Amino acid sequence: MLLALSLVLAQVTMTPDAGGMPGGALVQKLLNWGGQLALWGSLGSILVGAAVYGLSREAGNYGAASRGRTLAMAGLVGAILTGLAATLVNLLFSAANGG
Secondary structure, three states: OHHHHHHHHHOOOOOOOOOOOOOHHHHHHHHHHHHHHHHHHHHHHHHHHHHHHHHHHHHOOHHHHHHHHHHHHHHHHHHHHHHHHHHHHHHHHHHHOOO
């Protein structure tokens, strides 16, 4: 029984394609907008974090300076992940399908 099930499952294939999908263009546009919002958020985080870090450090408030540095670093990580997101998804999908 298990052998028959594995033979049936082994014959299934999948090739993702948004061509002709109702609303496919809208979904792509929403994803693009989401990526743009993520980049704007990352930029804001970097700028605010850098300002908080610089001002707090000069004022001698090292606790707040540490939070500012963390905020700026979070913006950097956010920008990196936003840029790599589509590539990572495609890479992992390809790796999972032996391609």
